[in-house]
Amino acid sequence: DTEVTQTPKHLVMGMTNKKSLKCEQHMGHRAMYWYKQKAKKPPELMFVYSYEKLSINESVPSRFSPECPNSSLLNLHLHALQPEDSALYLCASSQIAGQVYEQYFGPGTRLTVT
Amino acid sequence: GENVEQHPSTLSVQEGDSAVIKCTYSDSASNYFPWYKQELGKGPQLIIDIRSNVGEKKDQRIAVTLNKTAKHFSLHITETQPEDSAVYFCAASIQGNNRLAFGKGNQVVVIP
Numbered sequence: 001d002t003e004v005t006q007t008p009k010h011l012v013m014g015m016t017n018k019k020s021l022k023c024e025q026h027m028g029h030r031a032m033y034w035y036k037q038k039a040k041k042p043p044e045l046m047f048v049y050s051y052e053k054l055s056i057n058e059s060v061p062s063r064f065s066p067e068c069p070n071s072s073l074l075n076l077h078l079h080a081l082q083p084e085d086s087a088l089y090l091c092a093s094s095q096i097a098g099q100v101y102e103q104y105f106g107p108g109t110r111l112t113v114t
Numbered sequence: 115g116e117n118v119e120q121h122p123s124t125l126s127v128q129e130g131d132s133a134v135i136k137c138t139y140s141d142s143a144s145n146y147f148p149w150y151k152q153e154l155g156k157g158p159q160l161i162i163d164i165r166s167n168v169g170e171k172k173d174q175r176i177a178v179t180l181n182k183t184a185k186h187f188s189l190h191i192t193e194t195q196p197e198d199s200a201v202y203f204c205a206a207s208i209q210g211n212n213r214l215a216f217g218k219g220n221q222v223v224v225i226p
Contacts, residue, residue, distance in 0.1 A: 002160075004157075006157075031212055033212070040201075040219070041218070041219070042203050042216035042217065042218060042219055043158065043203075043216060045213060045214075048212045048213075050212070055212070056212060056213070090157050090158070094212070100145060100146035100165065100207055100208075100209050100210075100211075102148065102160055102163060103148070103160070103214060104160060105150070105157040105158045105159070105160075106157050107156055107157045108156070108157045
């Protein structure tokens with residue numbers, strides 16, 4: 001089973017709202033990722049968690065706050081977003097080993113900021 | 115960092131024909147090359163990948179070839195079907211590195 005689940009599927013929020021995106025995997029993967037994808041573009045890496053610790057932050061604005069409560073869960077907390085933050089937010093996971101490892105993506109959360 | 119270029123940007127094929135998408139990469143240290151298929155409204159789906167110690171890999175109607183000398187790799191889809199219509203992304207990565215460098219994507223349209 002290579003399934004990554006994300007909730008909600010769609011989210012509409014105002015610029016003053018606080019909301020959270022959730023991601024879950026049960027493949028025993030120890031690396032989890034957040035990506036942002038704009039229409040007709042490839043995914044852009046935002047954050048990487050390795051063994052529940054933040055290992056990569058691609059200079060993402062502080063209005064995006066990631067959290068990894070345990071090895072199966074990944075959250076992205078959103079606060080004071082801008083309309084240009086509207087996008088598809090993708091979660092992915094992979095094993096950690098000495099070799100390169102496949103990344104499996106979830107279906108994404110379609111976020112609209114009004 | 116790694117730079118991956120993907121051509122062509124759009125490809126239309128008749129159902130039953132073959133489709134080929136080519137990608138080039140810049141960093142000779144890259145050693146892992148996955149291909150993702152993304153259908154409208156869905157997340158990217160890993161469909162096939164290849165590591166630098168092999169030159170070709172096949173899985174039913176799809177195959178990937180790698181030319182390390184020329185630093186390019188290609189996705190081949192044979193006997194295309196309407197359900198193959200999607201955006202396809204190539205990517206490259208280096209062993210031990212969590213980052214994937216994606217190409218810009220290729221819209222494949224299979225005409226029934």
